[in-house]
Amino acid sequence: MVISCKNESDKTSQNHSENDKTEQKVDSVLALMHLNEKIGQLVQYSGKWNATGPSSTNGDQHKLEKLKKGEVGSMLNITSVASIRETQKIIMEHSRLKIPLIFAYDVIHGYKTIFPIPLGETASWDLEAIKKSSEIAAKESAASGLNWTFAPMIDVSRDARWGRSMEGAGEDPYLNSIVGVTRIQGLQGDDLSSVNTVAACAKHFAGYGFGEAGRDYNTVNIGDNELHNTILPPFKAAAEAGVATFMNSFNDIDGIPATGHKGLQRDILKREWDWKGLVVSDWGSIGEMQAHGYAEDKKHAAEIALNAGSDMDMESYAYEAHLEALLNEKKVTIEQIDDAVKRVLRLKFDMGLFDDPYKYCNEEREKNEVYTPENLAIARDVAKKSIVLLKNENQTLPLLKTVKSIAVIGPLGNDKDTPLGNWRGKGEYNSAISLLEGVKNAVGNTTTINYAKGVDLTIPTLEAGANQFLHPLKFNTTDKSGIAEAVAAAKKSDVVLLAIGENAFQTGEGRSQTNIGFLGLQNELLEAVYKVNKNIVVILMNGRPMDLSRVSEIVPTILECWHLGSETGNAIADVVFGDYNPSGKLPVSFPHHVGQEPLYYNQKNTGRPYSKNHVTFSGYRDAPKAALYPFGFGLSYTTFSYANLKLNTHEIAINGEINLSVEVTNSGDRAGEEVVQLYIRDLVGSLVRPIKELKGFEKLMLQPGETKTVTFTIGSEMLQFYTANKIWEVEPGKFNVWVGGDSTAKLKETFTVK
Known part of the structure; x- marks a missing residue:
């Protein structure tokens, strides 16, 4: 014990010494900087442009000029070694002080090798697997030139209508804390200067998952009790774990936009928790304080944000335009600007970018360490561990691989894109292993597979492979022409694997829904198939808790498969045929009806708790109070x-x-x-x-x-x-x-x- 204590003391002393050296370096650079260069370090641009070619827009020309002057601190959305190298060269060859850029990207559940969506991965309750997926995401990102990701999202979310719940770890503060810290450790490793790690970002600070009515970006009405006991614990755990960055949030909390919330950012995060990292705004959230009605104009918004402790301005162009004037008008202080700049510089020193600005720019690594067979094998392992067996009457599962005939039916049965989920990094369109492919890979020649889509879930509105991020989906509600083929396939099969649920872009940012059931014609397909073959296994692919009341009532077996990533079909087949015994547990409560939302297990008792014998209790007359499938629930092939x-x-x-x-x-x-x-x-x-x-x-x-x-x-x-x-x-x-x-x-x- 004495030796252990001594070693720990030596390690702490060494860390203090290294921190002191870093602070000396930060101060030395800060002393050389002009005001315009300081403000520039607080600016982050999106880099969806060609750094090596002519500027195509006035906006691109503006960015280029700012880069040459050293008046940009970070770029996001540049995602190849070649582009990152050329952009870094602009700073290094033209700017006065040559302060390197940090390059960021949303790597949410994998870079090119795609893992289960975070909500699904949390269902594994397997911290080793979760950490491993984050390590691979970091390694692939870093091999592609990146050094900062905007993950993990650790917002506690309790409303299934909120589409962005797919990006977090569910409804419980403790589970969010543990999983969030595990992901941070996987992304950052033990040393941020390693070329296999990236800086993590704890988001969204704070309350984003509590938007009223489950609407994205919406107002949050909570008191101190809910804030401190439910929302803040995962963020405090992240800060204590040494997360490099925080991102503030779009929402207001009790009337104060989170981006301009001094109580959260300066008082709690930076003073009470004594956290030394960098706070970045969410996309345009500084400027959005105008729309909130909290700032008169962008200049006023910049004043509020800096005073509140928001260090870096992501794509609002507010700091670069107005901080100098605000300083001259004594509405912000040079001490506040310097503090924010030091946080940016500190991160760049920790990454080793001052020693080698091109350290992440290695074409051989990009070629050999991204989307490898080894990474895909781990993605399959994590995916199968994330599957939750919700129902298994009559022990329908696991199926024997010698079963004579299997019908694979449903709009998601041979879908190679939906399994990638939203926020799929650089995952390639249609690159996932589909359920149909996974089943074919698992069974022998003696098993007949009868495939029928049945219905299309959505009507294409964009070209295949186009970026769906900003485009609403259009659901098929009229074309039933394929149902007859699905019925025929079901009739001649021993068992039906019915793949239904949600399109990849039904969940994610801006994807709130009042209907959390099966959209389009999926219910009609289910009923038609059920009439001719009741031996159905529902393969549920989704990004939120769904209303499964009718499915659960009639179908004997339900397998919650989320959006599992690149190896989806193989992972599902591993479970369906018993090569892996499902071990997943729900990180969210599944309702009987959307009217129960927000629904979560750790409610208050109220003065009139549930009673079967009285009307006047805190419940519903037309639905149960409890969940259909509760938090933590999941079956196994054993007991x-x-x-x-x-x-x-x-x-x-x-x-x-x-x-x-x-x-x-x-x-x-x-x-x-x-x-x-x-x-x-x-x-x-x-x-x-x-x-x-x-x-x-x-x-x-x-x-x-x-x-x-x-x-x-x-x-x-x-x-x-x-x-x-x-x-x-x-x-x-x-x-x-x-x-x-x-x-x-x-x-x-x-x-x-x-």
């Missing part, structure tokens, strides 16, 4: 039982600890993985506390009949919350603790904090 929940004591001091143990047994006949989940309730608090809160989990493999004892240590970290005293503390009182396989866990004990 697990829990027993002998024990506490080593039932009474502790405020700073004490309790050791909890529980026996988990694989009570089935197949090896499988179980996610053991720990939930706690503070029964009485100075503020009303949730009925249950996830506080720990462990994923373990068990052989048939095998029993393992799982232990958790419950300490102040698990029991504290942001109290009525406006501080984080543990309050004395009674606590319930549950352990089980999902948020409805019944095995319970009680203890008291004195």
